Amino acid sequence: MAASPNDMASTLARPMANAIRALAMDAVEAAKSGHPGMPMGMADAAAMLFSRYLKFDPADPAWPDRDRFILSAGHGSMLLYALLHLTGYAAPTIDDIRRFRQLGSPCAGHPENIHLAGAECTTGPLGQGLAMAVGFAMAERHLNAVFDAALVDHRTWVVAGDGCLMEGINHEAIGLAGHLGLGRLNVLWDDNRITIDGPVTLSSSEDIPARYAAAGWHVTACDGHAMDDVARAIEQAMADPRPSLIQCRTIIGKGAPNKQGTSKTHGSPLGADEVAAARTAMGWDAPPFVVPEQIGAAWREVGARGASARAAWGDRLAAHPRRADFEARMAGAAVDTSPLDAHIKALIAAPQNIATRKSSEIALAAITGSLPQLVGGSADLTGSNFTKTPDLTPMIRSDYAGRYVNYGIREFGMAAAMNGMALHGGVIPFGGTFLVFSDYARPAIRLSAIQHARVIYVMTHDSIGVGEDGPTHQPIEHVASLRLIPNLDVFRPCDAVETAECWQLAIARADGPSLLALSRQNLPQLRREAAENRSARGGYRLLAAQAPRKVVLVATGSEVAIAADVAATLEAQGIGADVVSMPCTSRFDAQDAAYRADMLPASALRVSIEAGSTVGWERYTGENGLRIGIDSFGASGPIDALYAHFGLTADAITARILAML
Numbered sequence: 001m002a003a004s005p006n007d008m009a010s011t012l013a014r015p016m017a018n019a020i021r022a023l024a025m026d027a028v029e030a031a032k033s034g035h036p037g038m039p040m041g042m043a044d045a046a047a048m049l050f051s052r053y054l055k056f057d058p059a060d061p062a063w064p065d066r067d068r069f070i071l072s073a074g075h076g077s078m079l080l081y082a083l084l085h086l087t088g089y090a091a092p093t094i095d096d097i098r099r100f101r102q103l104g105s106p107c108a109g110h111p112e113n114i115h116l117a118g119a120e121c122t123t124g125p126l127g128q129g130l131a132m133a134v135g136f137a138m139a140e141r142h143l144n145a146v147f148d149a150a151l152v153d154h155r156t157w158v159v160a161g162d163g164c165l166m167e168g169i170n171h172e173a174i175g176l177a178g179h180l181g182l183g184r185l186n187v188l189w190d191d192n193r194i195t196i197d198g199p200v201t202l203s204s205s206e207d208i209p210a211r212y213a214a215a216g217w218h219v220t221a222c223d224g225h226a227m228d229d230v231a232r233a234i235e236q237a238m239a240d241p242r243p244s245l246i247q248c249r250t251i252i253g254k255g256a257p258n259k260q261g262t263s264k265t266h267g268s269p270l271g272a273d274e275v276a277a278a279r280t281a282m283g284w285d286a287p288p289f290v291v292p293e294q295i296g297a298a299w300r301e302v303g304a305r306g307a308s309a310r311a312a313w314g315d316r317l318a319a320h321p322r323r324a325d326f327e328a329r330m331a332g333a334a335v336d337t338s339p340l341d342a343h344i345k346a347l348i349a350a351p352q353n354i355a356t357r358k359s360s361e362i363a364l365a366a367i368t369g370s371l372p373q374l375v376g377g378s379a380d381l382t383g384s385n386f387t388k389t390p391d392l393t394p395m396i397r398s399d400y401a402g403r404y405v406n407y408g409i410r411e412f413g414m415a416a417a418m419n420g421m422a423l424h425g426g427v428i429p430f431g432g433t434f435l436v437f438s439d440y441a442r443p444a445i446r447l448s449a450i451q452h453a454r455v456i457y458v459m460t461h462d463s464i465g466v467g468e469d470g471p472t473h474q475p476i477e478h479v480a481s482l483r484l485i486p487n488l489d490v491f492r493p494c495d496a497v498e499t500a501e502c503w504q505l506a507i508a509r510a511d512g513p514s515l516l517a518l519s520r521q522n523l524p525q526l527r528r529e530a531a532e533n534r535s536a537r538g539g540y541r542l543l544a545a546q547a548p549r550k551v552v553l554v555a556t557g558s559e560v561a562i563a564a565d566v567a568a569t570l571e572a573q574g575i576g577a578d579v580v581s582m583p584c585t586s587r588f589d590a591q592d593a594a595y596r597a598d599m600l601p602a603s604a605l606r607v608s609i610e611a612g613s614t615v616g617w618e619r620y621t622g623e624n625g626l627r628i629g630i631d632s633f634g635a636s637g638p639i640d641a642l643y644a645h646f647g648l649t650a651d652a653i654t655a656r657i658l659a660m661l
Contacts, residue, residue: 012298013227017047018282019086019291019299021255024078025278026288027100027107029269034101034109037253037265038076041224042159042190045248048230049188050083050302053238055154057306058088061117064330064425065313066306067154068120068136072129073161073190074110075267081107084118086291087303091116098289113423113451121423122451125443127167128416130187132447133158134177135420135429137185137243138395138405142375143329143426145401150316151326155238158187162200165189165208172413177243178216179408181397185243186234190224192252198263212245224248257281329373329426332454337504339366344500344530351525352496356557357460357518359499361386367503368392368403371428374507375421377405378432378458379414385432385460411437415444415457422453428507430456435475435517436466438482448513449487456506457515462492463611464646465521465558470636479517479556480613483585492517492610493535493583494542494560497527501535502583519558521639526560526581538587539599543567545576551657552578552600554620555609563609565650570657578604582620605660611648626660628653 020043028034050056055067071080078100081092092107099105106116110124120136123129137156144152164170177185189208193200209219218240222233230248237244253265256278270278279285286292291299317323343366352359368374368391375395378387388404395402407414411433418429438445438459448455464474482490491502491514499518506514526542527534534540539554543564551570555563560581567577580599582588588596600606606625608617614629621627630646643649647656 012295013047015295016051016298017043018255018284019295020047020079020082021278021282022284022286023082023085023097023289023291025256025270025275027078027081027097029272029275030098030288031101032269034078034269035075035267036078036270037192037194038073038161038190039079039082040256040265041192041250041252041254042076042079042188042248043254044227045188045224045230045250046079046083046159048227049157049234050087052231053234054157055306055309057310058084058090058303059307060310061089063310063313065152065154068133068156068424070120070123070129070133070136070156070158071111072123072133072158072164073126074123074129076161077107077109077111079159080111080119084116086296086299088300089118089303094289121420122447125447126161126163127169127173128444128447130158130160130164131169131173131413131416131444132420132423133185133187134173134182134413135417136424137177137182138180138417139421139424139427140184141182141400142395145399146372147322147326151320155184155186158185159190160187161190162193162195166204169412169416172410173416174212174215174217176407176410176413176417180395181216181241182243183241186237186246187244188246188248190250191247192250194252194261194263194266196263196266209245209247216242218242218244219247220244221247221249224250225254255282332425332510335371335373335507337367337507339370340500340504342366344497347496347500347525348528348530351528353522353524354496355519355522356493356495356499357384357386357520359493359496360458360503360516360518361389362496363500363503365389365391367507371507372403373426373428375403375405375427375429376431377407377414377429379407379411379437380409381433382406384434385458387430387432387458405431407431411440412444415441415448418455419444419448419451419453422455423451428454428456430458432458432460434461434473435459435478436461436473438478445482445488445513445515446485449485452487452511453513454510455513457513458518459515460518461520462517463519463558464630464634464642465519465611465639467520467639467642468636471633474634475612476630476633477613479610480615482515483616487512489514489584489586490517491515491535491584492557494555494557494581495523495525495527497525497530498535498581498583501533504533505536517557521558523558524561526564535583536587537591537595538584538589539580539582541578541599542581543579545578546571547574547576549576549578549601549604550661551575552580552604552606553609554580554582554600554606556582557610559609559611559648562648562650562653566653566657569650569654575661605657607657609648609653611643611646626656628656
């Protein structure tokens with residue numbers, strides 16, 4: 001945004017920054033917990049950014065072409081809350097800030113996007129905010145190329161601390177951003193050289209600017225407390241075609257005369273005496289949580305400036321020939337997955353005995369052509385994950401319209417970037433790796449769930465079916481542990497039909513992430529009808545007992561076919577056995593009690609079969625049921641030998657059931 005005669009160059013510049021400091025120290029003091037040092041140290045640089053350069057309108061926090069501001073150093077959340085309040089957002093109110101870190105307040109300890117407009121994403125786990133910002137910047141460039149600059153032409157700004165730059169994900173994120181040439185991404189590094197333990201020199205001696213430069217970034221530096229110098233550095237960054245790191249040399253806890261520059265201001269309240277001393281040092285006479293009218297008016301004027309830019313953008317949108325398409329995509333409107341209905345009908349007519357990773361590829365090929373918002377990728381395993389279809393061309397710096405991202409060996413960075421793309425809007429990202437490497441991505445998967453991000457994880461090679469690669473590559477505890485993450489739908493389909501159904505559900509879901517666990521090995525197609533999406537219930541009766549029911553076999557993925565063979569053997573002996581396929585336990589748990597009781601009657605011996613940890617299956621088998629799986633690490637060997645070794649064959653399972661009966 002253009003500078004104004006009344007912007008931060010005015011005589012109110014320092015008092016406006018001090019308003020941030022005062023609110024931060026007052027809120028942390030009232031809560032008796034929090035991190036005052038970072039907001040106080042970055043108040044000057046952030047005030048300059050918001051006052052002169054950030055494109056935003058508090059009256060419309062969801063304006064699609066607003067700049068995105070991401071507080072990667074989420075522990076300094078009062079910096080964001082103060083800025084939102086001062087510039088005129090409806091929330092947080094001053095009462096919300098008084099209730100900082102209290103139950104029910106939108107001013108949580110770390111910013112949470114689902115509770116506060118203006119918090120673009122949930123941050124706090126250091127490094128992930130910056131990594132998500134890469135995804136925001138990718139989405140902006142992609143939509144700019146797909147539509148045009150009349151509708152999409154904004155920047156992504158990040159405030160990151162020393163911790164964000166130390167975390168391993170920072171290496172992955174900046175490498176991807178530099179490779180893609182994301183010049184609309186600018187990071188303000190709060191270089192205060194203090195961590196909780198003390199000076200950064202206790203643990204680090206690396207040359208961070210050199211590392212960023214080596215990754216293809218533009219790097220500049222400034223005095224983070226000199227307004228004009230901050231402005232100079234920001235303008236240099238905006239003029240450079242590369243992503244930029246702005247090294248803001250700051251003093252943590254700036255304004256607290258006895259504690260500034262030390263770790264004592266990092267993660268604890270200043271204390272009443274130091275707050276009083278800071279007020280004196282800053283010349284701040286107002287009572288706690290009070291902003292003098294002249295300063296408050298100046299901040300509200302800053303917030304009001306974006307209205308004209310938003311109105312001009314609205315005029316362009318109204319006249320744009322692709323307005324309806326753009327609005328639908330940015331709103332995350334319901335998508336048409338009917339091409340997958342046709343694909344499922346074709347499978348019923350001509351069954352395919354293929355690996356579910358291959359089933360996934362075929363399902364994607366049926367839908368990616370008609371849903372341009374789907375943007376795929378893989379962490380260097382495209383030929384194994386089967387995530388690329390003919391409709392997906394690479395997203396590269398010379399063609400951001402591409403819809404396939406080669407993430408490289410960056411599982412964590414990929415997952416975080418997908419979170420950013422999803423939260424930006426206009427894109428439904430999906431990305432693949434081996435299921436065992438979900439460990440690398442797990443912190444970002446957890447944030448997907450916390451943020452209600454519409455992300456789809458494609459995790460192949462889902463069991464000991466990996467075979468000869470051995471226990472390092474064979475998931476055992478992974479599916480069970482991923483099911484523990486609230487708001488994450490974990491799908492493990494048994495055949496080509498279920499895989500297509502699970503893709504339908506994952507694509508249609510707008511309030512959270514989904515994960516597909518897919519087999520390496522070929523599986524028989526068990527489903528020969530598809531009147532409805534049966535996977536939508538999470539679990540359903542695939543085969544009903546013919547003899548009087550005594551056993552219910554509950555299985556997922558590759559083990560459903562084994563369960564069907566067990567059922568056939570039991571039926572031949574006059575023992576009735578249902579087979580319940582349960583591709584998604586969270587969806588099954590959401591069904592009503594009557595449905596769940598019908599699928600898993602207490603009168604029968606309930607047996608779970610899954611080539612992984614048995615932990616969690618007692619919820620479905622009961623204490624007296626039988627849980628068949630693997631509660632040790634795997635082994636290296638051919639797949640058939642492994643399944644026999646671990647007792648996951650129809651004969652071995654039947655013998656255990658007969659012994660129980």
